[in-house]
Amino acid sequence: MDRIAELASQRAVVIFSKSTCCMCHAIKRLFYEQGVSPIIHELDEDSRGKEMEYALIKLGCSPTVPAVFIGGKFVGSADVVMTLQLNGSLKEMLKEAGALWL
8 A cells, every 4th residue: 555655646647557448548548638647557567566456445446447646645436537527626636736737
């Protein structure tokens, strides 16, 4: 869990993903299209991926990917991020975290 917290605080937006996950791809694209440059951790390409996936489960991530952190705090998975996008609060969170300047 400490590793997740350490990685999640490396940039304003951090996404734990799997390279084969279509929802992960959609969420990454959502951030890129807003001009955000998140750090992406592909769990299926990391030697400690299984360990990190287990830590995400313990944090309450279900499904485990995509797991989105903004400002070092766990926001949620794809459904939560999409809800925040649709109700307009995602942009505000990104501004507060320093991921967006507009």
